[in-house]
Amino acid sequence: AQSVAQPEDQVNVAEGNPLTVKCTYSVSGNPYLFWYVQYPNRGLQFLLKYITGDNLVKGSYGFEAEFNKSQTSFHLKKPSALVSDSALYFCAYPWSGAGSYQLTFGKGTKLSVIP
Amino acid sequence: SQTIHQWPATLVQPVGSPLSLECTVEGTSNPNLYWYRQAAGRGLQLLFYSVGIGQISSEVPQNLSASRPQDRQFILSSKKLLLSDSGFYLCAWSMLDYNYNEQFFGPGTRLTVL
Structure with a gap:
């Protein structure tokens, strides 16, 4: 089955340090991949997506993600973490079936940025 | 620009009571619409x-049902929570x-069933 996985339930990083939230995929062909962020008691917000082309994708709030085909990864990164980045992050894989387009989400990674 | 609304924001309901959650989208037409649950x-x-x-x-058998009476309206319901x-x-x-x-x-x- 095609899927995405987030190997870390929680990531802690000090404010000002670089952060990485990991995502690996098991998808045939050339995958499309998304990252979303969810702040407490809020809906998900779209951060960025990889479709094709440049392996480094830039998104909202200073986040970027690197698509690595050889390692089947799509890690989310930010050079300098802010306390306000503390949230739940989801990697997702879009696919089509039965006349609709759907997203398969990873289980989520809770990011805590420590002041 | 497009916006999506849900209401109510929070709901506390007793077991066995009915449920109706509403979602509406503005600024687009003929969208795909989805209901998710996050535990x-x-x-x-x-x-x-x-x-x-x-x-x-x-997607999954459950106690819930959904309806789409209008293009940009999506309703999640239950007869007995x-x-x-x-x-x-x-x-x-x-x-x-x-x-x-x-x-x-x-x-x-946020739905809490007591």
Whole structure:
């Protein structure tokens, strides 16, 4: 089955340090991949997506993600973490079936940025 | 620009009572619409999706149902709530045409069944 996985339930990083939230995929062909962020008691917000082309994708709030085909990864990164980045992050894989387009989400990674 | 609304924001209901959650989208037409449930602040479970008025697909057997009476309105219902129906319910929409179009989420409804 095609899927995405987030190997870390929680990531802690000090404010000002670089952060990485990991995502690996098991998808045939050339995958499309998304990252979303969810702040407490809020809906998900779209951060960025990889479709094709440049392996480094830039998104909202200073986040970027690197698509690595050889390692089947799509890690989310930010050079300098802010306390306000503390949230739940989801990697997702879009696919089509039965006349609709759907997203398969990873289980989520809770990011805590420590002041 | 497009916006998506959900109401109510929070709801506390007794076991066995009915449920109706509403989602509306503004600023677009003929969107795909989705209902998700999120338990314990973690993974999302797709409950229903709709590609058009009156067209509902269910992903998992459950105590819930969905309807799409208008192009930009999506309703999640139950005749009798169970304790296990508690959770955070999210509505989302996406454009119909490409599978790399992102989904846009509403603010969610926190449902507590007592």
